[in-house]
Structures are given as C-alpha cells and as structure tokens.
Amino acid sequence: MFDRIDTIGHFWLASASRKKVPGRLVFDSNRMRLDVLKRLQGPFTGPVSLGSLSQDKVLIYGVTEGRHIILADCQRIYTLHSDMLGTDTYRVGSVIRGLEPRRSRATAGPGFDYMSITLSTLSDWIGRIDTSITGLNTRRFSVNYQTRMLAESQFSQGTVGLLITYTIHGFGSQPVTSEHRIVIRLHHPRPLDELRRLRFAIQNLLTIATNSPSLVTEVRVGSNGREGTWSEYTPGDNLTTVDTTPLGLHPFSYADMGRAKGIAKWLDLYLAYRPAINSLVSPHYMGIISPETRFLNLITAIESMAISKDAQFARTRDVKKRVGYIANQLSKSIFKDLVNGHIEEWVSQVTKIRHNWVAHGTNTVNIDYRVMTLFSDSLHYLGLIWLLRECGMPRSVFAQIQQRGTFAWLKARMNELLP
Numbered sequence: 001m002f003d004r005i006d007t008i009g010h011f012w013l014a015s016a017s018r019k020k021v022p023g024r025l026v027f028d029s030n031r032m033r034l035d036v037l038k039r040l041q042g043p044f045t046g047p048v049s050l051g052s053l054s055q056d057k058v059l060i061y062g063v064t065e066g067r068h069i070i071l072a073d074c075q076r077i078y079t080l081h082s083d084m085l086g087t088d089t090y091r092v093g094s095v096i097r098g099l100e101p102r103r104s105r106a107t108a109g110p111g112f113d114y115m116s117i118t119l120s121t122l123s124d125w126i127g128r129i130d131t132s133i134t135g136l137n138t139r140r141f142s143v144n145y146q147t148r149m150l151a152e153s154q155f156s157q158g159t160v161g162l163l164i165t166y167t168i169h170g171f172g173s174q175p176v177t178s179e180h181r182i183v184i185r186l187h188h189p190r191p192l193d194e195l196r197r198l199r200f201a202i203q204n205l206l207t208i209a210t211n212s213p214s215l216v217t218e219v220r221v222g223s224n225g226r227e228g229t230w231s232e233y234t235p236g237d238n239l240t241t242v243d244t245t246p247l248g249l250h251p252f253s254y255a256d257m258g259r260a261k262g263i264a265k266w267l268d269l270y271l272a273y274r275p276a277i278n279s280l281v282s283p284h285y286m287g288i289i290s291p292e293t294r295f296l297n298l299i300t301a302i303e304s305m306a307i308s309k310d311a312q313f314a315r316t317r318d319v320k321k322r323v324g325y326i327a328n329q330l331s332k333s334i335f336k337d338l339v340n341g342h343i344e345e346w347v348s349q350v351t352k353i354r355h356n357w358v359a360h361g362t363n364t365v366n367i368d369y370r371v372m373t374l375f376s377d378s379l380h381y382l383g384l385i386w387l388l389r390e391c392g393m394p395r396s397v398f399a400q401i402q403q404r405g406t407f408a409w410l411k412a413r414m415n416e417l418l419p
Contacts, residue, residue, distance in 0.1 A: 003231045004028045005095060009064030011071070013040050014101065014109060017061070025064065025071070027095055027231065034060065034071060034090040041076060041088065059109050060090065061101045070096040070110060070228070072192050094192060096221060099228025111189025114222040115230075116163065117182045117199060120215040121206050126162070126180055126254040149183070151260035155267045157198075158186035161260055182263070189223055201270035203235065204281045205263065208384060211251055213284045235285040251384070251404055252397045262393060269391045276304035280383045291369045291376065292357055298379040299354055302326050305386060320351040326386055334398050335385045338378060338411050342418040349417070350375055374413050377406065 005027035011034065012020040023036035040060070060071040073093025101110050152161030163181040182202050184195075199219060206214035215237070219230040257263070270277055279301035283294045299319070306313040306322040313322050324347045330336065331343060339346040353375055356367055381401075388397055401407060 007064040009062050011036055011060050011062035014059040014061055027092065032092045034092050036088050039088050067098050068100040070099060070101050094230065094232040096228045096230050099222060099226055109191060111191060112195055112221045112223050113186045113189045114227060115184045115195050115198065116220045117202050117216060118179065118218045119203065119206050120217055121210045121212065122180050125206060125210055153260040153264040155264040158184060160184050160264050160267060195221060197274065198267060201267050204277050205266050207281050207284050209252055252400045256397045256400050257393055265391045269387065273305060273308050276301045276308060277387065279304060291372050295372050295376045298376055299323065299350065301383050302379060319354055320347060323347050323350055327382060330385055333385055333389060334402050335382055338381055338407065338414060339418060340415050345418050350379065371417060374417065377410050378414060
C-alpha cells in the first residue's frame with residue numbers, strides 16, 4: 001500500500017516547528033527516504049556506525065507542492081557532517097499527504113478518528129449490491145454517484161461500515177463502475193499505530209474469507225472531517241501476482257458473516273487475538289514458502305490462541321496440550337467432521353510432525369512432506385473455525401465452509417491418514 005512519491009519541499013520536526021529546512025522525499029518500492037539540506041536534529045555524540053539507524057523514531061511535518069505532509073516513524077541514518085554544512089537522511093515509515101498536522105490531546109502526536117480502506121478483493125467478496133442506476137432510455141441514464149453508506153455497526157472502539165461510490169466513465173460498454181470501501185469511525189482520536197492494527201484486521205479478514213492475499217490499494221485517515229492519503233509498505237506489496245479465486249470458491253462471503261455486524265465482531269476479535277491471527281494469515285504473503293515454514297507458522301498460531309484464551313498455557317511449553325486444548329474445544333463443530341471424529345489422534349500426529357522437524361538431526365529424513373502439507377491445511381481450518389466461533393459467526397458461515405473450497409477433499413485425505 002504505497003504511492004510512488006518524489007517531491008521537494010520544506011520539513012521540520014514536530015517538536016521544533018520553527019526550524020524548517022528544504023529537503024527531498026522519495027518513496028517507492030526501493031526507497032522510503034527523506035534528505036534534508038540542514039540538520040533537523042543536533043549532531044550525534046559518541047561513536048556511531050556509518051549507515052546504521054538511530055534507535056529513536058521521530059515525527060516530521062512538511063509542505064510539498066502546496067500540500068501538507070506528515071512523515072511518521074522516521075529514523076535518522078548516521079551520516080558524516082561537515083562544519084560548513086550538515087545534512088540529515090531519514091528512513092521514513094509512513095507518509096500522510098493532504099492532511100494538516102494537528103496535535104491531539106488524547107495522543108502524543110497527531111490523532112485520527114477516521115479511516116477508509118480499499119482492498120483488491122473487497123468488491124468480489126461483497127458480491128452484487130444494488131447500484132441505484134436507473135435507465136431513462138436507450139441513449140441516456142441517470143446514476144446516483146454520491147457516496148452511500150450501505151451498512152454500519154458498532155464495535156468496541158467505534159463504528160465500521162461499508163461505503164459504495166460510483167464513477168461515471170461516459171457512454172460505453174461499462175459507463176458506470178462502483179467501488180467499495182470499509183469505513184471506520186472511532187469514538188476518540190487514536191495514534192497511527194492503533195489505526196494500523198485495525199487496517200491489518202480488515203486485510204486479514206479478507207485474506208481468510210477469500211483464502212487468497214488481499215492487497216490494500218488505498219487508505220485515507222483523518223480527524224474532525226479532514227482527511228489525507230496514508231502510504232506505507234504493507235504485507236503483500238512485494239507480491240507480483242494475486243490469486244483472484246472466483247467468489248464461489250471463497251470459504252465465506254460478506255453476506256454469510258452477517259455483513260457490517262460480522263465485520264464489527266471480527267475487529268474486536270482481532271484486537272484480542274492479533275498475534276495468533278497474524279501467524280495464521282502470514283503464509284499467504286510469503287511468496288514461495290517451504291512446507292516446514294508454513295506448518296510452523298500455522299501451529300504457532302494455534303499455540304498463540306491457546307495462550308490468549310487461557311493464561312495457564314503461557315507457563316507450559318507442552319505443544320500437544322496447547323493444540324489439544326483448541327482442537328477439543330471444537331469437538332462439536334465442523335472440525336470434528338474434517339478429521340472424521342479422530343481429534344486426539346490428529347493432535348498426536350500434528351505434534352509428532354512438529355517435534356520431528358524442530359528436533360532436526362536424522363528425524364527430518366522421516367518427514368513425509370505430502371503429509372506435512374495436508375496437516376498444515378487442517379491446522380489452517382482449525383484456526384479458521386475456532387476464530388469464527390469465538391467471533392460468534394452465524395451457522396451459515398460454517399455451512400458455507402463445508403460446502404466450498406477444499407474442505408471435502410481434505411476430509412477424504414484425513415480419513416486416509418487417521419485410523
């Protein structure tokens with residue numbers, strides 16, 4: 001999720017607004033850097049390594065091409081300075097363009113109470129929704145091109161809704177197209193880090209719901225009715241291709257999970273189980289990934305779920321108990337159907353594969369990678385089903401999971417592997 005930027009302007013530290021210096025901002029797939037012609041900060045003290053990064057992250061404001069800009073999570077690169085002219089170079093984490101910086105009383109830096117997100121798979125996942133296009137005759141038409149909130153629901157920090165906008169392209173085979181956006185409005189201004197978590201929550205939901213990477217294409221953040229475009233690197237930006245699986249093969253749809261109400265439930269669930277969900281989803285964004293890495297990421301996600309659910313599992317390193325705890329909680333769910341009722345044997349097999357791999361040595365030659373891949377798939381279903389149950393999803397979601405995708409095929413393979 002980044003726009004290519006190459007612009008010049010004046011920049012200053014948020015903590016020192018009177019010291020404005022000229023500089024150049026470059027933000028693309030290879031660089032995210034700010035070069036300023038004079039020092040924004042004082043000279044370094046003590047021995048430093050050339051090319052290393054400062055440990056402290058700073059907030060920088062600026063104006064480029066007549067537009068306000070906010071640079072967050074900036075780290076100064078140690079460079080050589082002459083007595084006549086000192087230059088600073090910063091690695092930039094995030095860029096927000098078009099939003100005038102204003103300090104929030106509720107946060108140390110700028111606070112934001114609004115965020116809207118577009119994603120590559122959002123419209124396909126949502127499916128058909130009334131576009132309010134009315135034909136007048138064979139040559140003309142009228143269209144409601146105003147933005148329109150289709151649904152909205154409350155979660156712990158605010159509201160989340162689905163917004164639809166229309167674009168008129170003129171007369172042709174497809175004169176009007178629609179675009180969906182997820183809109184989050186917060187009760188109180190929050191720092192950028194907290195909005196980043198909510199953005200990841202939406203991206204991970206789409207990834208799980210479509211069983212393919214969902215790339216963030218645009219994010220806008222704002223406060224008090226003002227907004228700007230937020231750019232930074234996100235999971236998936238390095239992927240060259242994206243799997244666009246037909247909607248019929250998706251595990252569950254927007255309607256299946258209860259529309260905006262289901263998204264609201266998911267946001268609260270993500271805030272509670274963020275490390276586990278990130279581990280469950282991460283294999284989708286790793287490009288070419290080895291079977292061992294995928295398996296370990298997925299079993300780590302299950303262990304994290306157990307620790308988050310019950311603190312006693314943080315005090316034990318027994319993988320079998322952690323995985324068994326989550327699996328046995330689903331003894332009355334479709335996961336039991338997936339493993340043909342053999343939950344305990346499934347837990348033993350998964351734990352054995354994990355220990356054989358982690359032990360290294362001669363045990364690794366006994367690993368059947370086809371078997372490891374099948375058990376990885378079942379671990380993914382275990383995490384998915386458990387999270388959706390914790391989220392309070394309706395029965396229709398689990399019914400759709402059974403009917404779609406690889407569930408029936410994997411069930412048949414599990415029947416071959418488990419006695």
